[in-house]
Amino acid sequence: MLVLRYCLARLIHAIPVMLGVTVFVFLTIHLVPGDPIRIMMHGRIDDAQVAEIYRQLGMDRPLIVQYLDFLRHAVMGDLGTSLIQKAPVTALVLEKLWPTLMLLGLSTIFSILIAVPLALVAAFYRNRWPDHLIRLGSIFGFAMPSYWIGLLLMLCFGLWLGWFPISGLGSTPLEKLHHLTMPALTISLFLGPILIQSMRSSMLDVLTSEYIEVARAKGLSEWRILTKHVLRNALIPVITVLAVNISWLLSGAVIVEYVFGLPGLGSLLVRSVGYRDYPLIQGLSFVFAVLVVIVNLIADLSYMLVDRRVLKA
């Protein structure tokens, strides 16, 4: 019962956010100063054609009617038609969704693989040289522009060593993994440091709690305390950090996809901005926001599995 109520509460919390998102996305095209269609067509069409496009898009009707229409269609999965590619936005977006999701998944796995051992070492040797070294490395990773480190990885492992392909995605799952390795590594080089620092501090918080004192009193080694008692409890905040940073992760994915020429949502967004394809831009920003909201919902629900106390809150 509590579980159901918690899930419902989380879902209900997401509704006003989603409504706000649809309002913003809907307004995008209406906020373009001047005449969006003329700007998009670079003034190469006459008045009658402009009026025809407006009629096709339904933009000659009152704003509120247009919004409700947009909402109705969005709920049914119809995000309009791309003006440049002459295809349904939903189909275009779905086609590019998988590469982006795979990139996000792989980057998350890489980041965790980098962060967990390093955070453990940093907490174990707190305020001694391994900790300082890891901290310095984190700062370095955080300060590197992702497109820059992407180019360097490409130069080093792609062009000089030839270990990894430098652009595209490939077709078989293994090929895709091969193509996605460098982009995912690029993202995890800036996500990893953020994870390391938050995990380190949550591990140190856990270290001061009473049950750790008990473990110490039992005579367990410090290393065993860290791996057996601290790590498990310190993993909970990692979910939060990952969820909070999903928006950074997606921002990073946009640039990294562009650098590595991956056919994902990010490179589609950059391209559609170049063409000023407003329906496609609307659809893409909507999908990005939906991704963020869904990830946050999943994070909220996974707390429930990790820590039952949230149900009573």
Added chain:
Amino acid sequence: MSETAYHPQASLTIRLFREIASWSPSLKIGSALMALIVLAALFAPWIAPFDPYEQDFNAILMPPGFPHLFGTDSLGRDIFSRVLYGARIDLVIGVVTTYVPMTYGVVLGAYAGYVGGRFDAILMRIIDVAMAFPFLVLIIVILAILGPGVQNIYISIFILAWTMYARLARAEMLVERTKDYITAAEVLGFPRWRIIFRHGLPNVINSSIVFSASDFVLNILLVSGLSFLGLGIQPPLPEWGSMIAEGRDFMRQAWWIATLPGLAIVVTGIALALIGDGLAQRLGERHHTMV
């Protein structure tokens, strides 16, 4: 009266030295690095060996060496001079995009945290919606609406970047609001603006100051990233991100065109992150740095 009152000049210098001596190593190193970068930006016309815009077709794609310390690009421009001038552009952008939104973000957040009610509820919903979009995606969408360019980047960041500061200041204000000194100010009948801005604000601003160091780095990365995507600062301006973008096509023949401006971003980022680290220790706001 103490002696120092008669020598305000000397005491200020001594106080400054004492202050710096009390800084943590990371704050010292970070500030020194940052001071060096700011000096390089200020004195760029005197330090730079070449004109950053001068094209020399006899010296195209020269590797780093003498007289071109960082080599030359595909138009024969001296990269070292361009990186120096680039510091002027990127630092100004970083300061403006960080501290302008911080100012009204903190004010809005502190006000909302203190008064609560409908204003607070509406503000928080707006922030929730803004945060539902990946930051870069929203900026790109706004740039798609307004068109690319520096001015529109400023506008789009001003529209969005205050949200994080408003959240931080509001959360702190919710705590401060219940403390005795605020109650005392209320009992004394001080006007609301005075309680919020004279009494509350100094106590809620630390987390934002600490966060601003990370934010500064992120904003430089963001704006140079937008330039890299072709949506930000347009060539031939020597902005670091757009220089990396120009070097992208020459990675194979001339690695230095993209690599060395990127190093400038990294060094600036490290300096700021170290300052943030030191400030966090000093102000006790560990959890508000990103790394």
